[in-house]
Amino acid sequence: MDVAIDAGAQIAELTGGTAEAVARREFSGGIVTGAAAITGAAELAVTFPPGALAAGTWLVQVRVTVGGETQTVFEDRIAVAESLAT
Numbered sequence: 001m002d003v004a005i006d007a008g009a010q011i012a013e014l015t016g017g018t019a020e021a022v023a024r025r026e027f028s029g030g031i032v033t034g035a036a037a038i039t040g041a042a043e044l045a046v047t048f049p050p051g052a053l054a055a056g057t058w059l060v061q062v063r064v065t066v067g068g069e070t071q072t073v074f075e076d077r078i079a080v081a082e083s084l085a086t
Contacts, residue, residue: 010069013041017066019073021046023058026077036062044073055082 011017019036034048046062062074 011064011066011071011073014038014044014064014066014073015041017064019044019046019062019064021048021060021062023048023053023060023078025054026057026059028056032058034060038064046074053080055080 015038017038019038021034021036023032023034024030025032032048032052034046034052037045039045044062044064046060056079058078058080060074060076060078061072063070064073065071
């Protein structure tokens with residue numbers, strides 16, 4: 001995913017930082033931890049283990065720490081659907 005960094009943000013680019021991804025299913029609370037890797041100055045790769053996100057709506061957050069500063073760089077709801085094929 002590409003990340004748009006707001007003007008005036010404490011983190012100007014992601015290079016040299018660490019990233020973490022978490023998701024919380026709406027209305028049921030549990031947190032699932034994913035993997036987040038910085039792949040460019042304003043780019044991340046985020047994955048969750050197969051089957052970790054059950055069908056439903058999830059709030060996903062990705063946080064990056066660079067030089068001791070932590071900032072949420074992505075937050076959005078995603079919809080996960082079950083496959084119609086067997």
